[in-house]
Amino acid sequence: MPPHTALSTPLRAWRCPQCTVRSFSSTPRTQQVGPEHPRYIDIPEPPQQTVPDRKFIKGRLPVPRDVFSGADGDKKATxxxxxxxxxSPKHEVTPPxxxxxxxxxxxxxxxxxxxxxxxxxxxxxxxxxxxxxxxxxxxxxxxxxxxxNRPEREDERLTAPSHGLDLDYLYTVNLADHALHDPTRAARLAFKTEKVAAHAQKKRDERLDSLHTLYLNARSFIVTPQQLDAAVDDAFGTPEAPHTFGDQSGTYGDAENAASVWAFGRPERVQDILNRANRQGSRSAMDGAGGFSGVNKERIQRIAETLTGGKMGESEEARR
Known part of the structure; x- marks a missing residue:
């Protein structure tokens, strides 16, 4: 076989293609990795995985062993x-x-x-x-x-759940020998007694007032079937003559078939009530005075209740 001829071109070392490609980006070359690289996707790692170890400081003394341990430990360095x-050697020889x-x-x-x-x-x-x-x-x-051994602070002593007082001393049978000095005890007990009596009297008055109000309002209570039938007939009428919202004059439609409250006209507005109470918008002084008739009546009734000491019922005309 003929000998192999030498290669015309010398062999070159392999280089990473990503390192030879020129990049026009400002991103550092270390971050320009391909999809096959394990750091292509940035995965956060715990801090303890990358914390460097403590650097060794030159000249630092190591932890010495205990050379003074053992039976002769106390005698060393003597x-x-x-x-x-x-x-030293017994025979001192001077070497050359x-x-x-x-x-x-x-x-x-x-x-x-x-x-x-x-x-x-x-x-x-x-x-x-x-x-x-x-x-x-x-x-x-x-x-x-x-x-x-520090003494207890005053704020802690006063706010502690357990006061630590000597209950035997406070609740002893022989109070003559262990009497506590309290000069304002009689006055405080009298004041507290008056407060308790006033509170009880107030509750009694409120109870009596509630009973009296219940007695006055009991006149309109429905307690029998006859009273219930009368109240239903008064509110809705009888089957022969039911209550309707129609206009009897026929201005707003048929009176029998009407089913709207507007058939009686426009309801009263809040502004109308305020104008009547403040005498604004009234056409005459008599109209304004007529608006105060109900208010004055209520005031007179409250004054009478205060003077008599009890509730006063409404008259038959007022209830109607």
Whole structure:
């Protein structure tokens, strides 16, 4: 087989078509995604899904372990405990300058010094923290005790559902030994007695007035079948002579077949009543005086009822 010839055009790396298409929109390129993109439809997400984690601050000390725990915890950072742990070698040998033994000697001295200083600083910091925590705890305890033992406020005492009074002292049998000092008691009891008596008298007067009014109005009550028949005949007439709205003169139509109240003429308007009461629009002084006849009659009746102390019934002419 003949050898393969080289390609005339070199291969190019694949590029996203959406990134190569020039856009004339002001929308950022990151938001120009196609329908196949998972972020083509903006779906709201809960805030906790995108909240970033707390940034790590350089130089922040980690949470130290409790190096003072155990049986020897209280003895640490003392000379008795540090002496065997940071003891120098018995035979001090001066190594050659610049040799590896000199570097190891320096590292050993540095570790012993760091151990002594580190444990001492941790002991100081622990003591400071424990002191601050104890002071804060004592302060909180003192505030709590002060709030618990604080006396009750006056407004709370007066508005409390339970007054907390000594009922045995108030309702004791021997009042001579435990008498309460109340100089206005007799006057207050007399005033309250008068109020109760006045209220009872007012209710009695109202009851008597209601009974008297019922007695006067009972004259027009329908209590028998004969009175009911008479009232129906008076309102609607008898079968032989029923009441109609027709005009007997025949001006507005047939009197027997008429069925409208307008057959008697135009009803009285409110303005006509006001004009008659205020003497406006009347043609003569007699017409205006005639409008006051009913009002004066009602006033005279109210004056008579006030003077006699009871309701007065209407006369037969007024009822008719």
């Amino acid at each position: 000379d008795e405990w540090l002496e065997p742990h940071t003891r 300058q610049g040799s590896r033994e000199e570097w190891k000697h320096k590292m050993s001295d540095m570790r012993r010094r760091n151990l002594r200083e580190g444990i001492a600083s941790l002991r100081v910091r622990k003591t400071r923290v424990e002191k601050r925590m104890s002071e804060q705890g004592a302060k909180n305890k003192a505030e709590r005790e002060e709030l618990l």
